[in-house]
Amino acid sequence: MGIQDIIEGKKQWRAHMARVKALPRDYQIVYREMQRYFFKVGPVGLADGSLLSGILDFFEEGVVAGKGVLELIGNDVAAFCDDLVKDSRTYADIYQESISGEPGTAEK
Template sequence: MARSTPGYLVLRLATTRGSLRNWVEEMQKYFFKIGPVELTDGNLLAEIVDFFEEGVAAGKGVLELIGNDVAPFCDDLIKDSRTYADIYQESITGKPTTAED
């Protein structure tokens, strides 16, 4: 099973400790609302699970890794990524969006 498939992530999250799993699920919900294109095209969620697992192995808690709020952490991860909102805006205006828009 490929690392980026939903089934693979479900299996990994099922074996992840409760608090950590809750944070990853919150991040996943946030990303699905924002719609970064790489979410479905790449390994973003699998890489986040890797990041958390490495942090736990190093003895760090979730709050130490990402802080108190999921949104700013997620925004920083995808700050240079195109979103489906960008694609929609481009279809309306006919102009490509940039990170500064």
């Protein structure tokens, strides 16, 4: 990864966060909680950016439709997040495999 890639990545992240700031306050709060949750749980594919930008697109559509954020995702934000990454490998899975000593044996 070169300097230009890092600069471009920062530009994309700033544009992404500008879109988040344009959302209504309740959407912003839920988005940030989801973001924090994903950074903690760590789906391995999070780095490609498609998960967070997909959520942002979904939220923007909800705003246009005039729906509240909890109408879209339900009252349990963590359950919604878990459902989004249920088929994805997480860093927690990798950790479980490393301590069990058997690759691919992590339970979900």
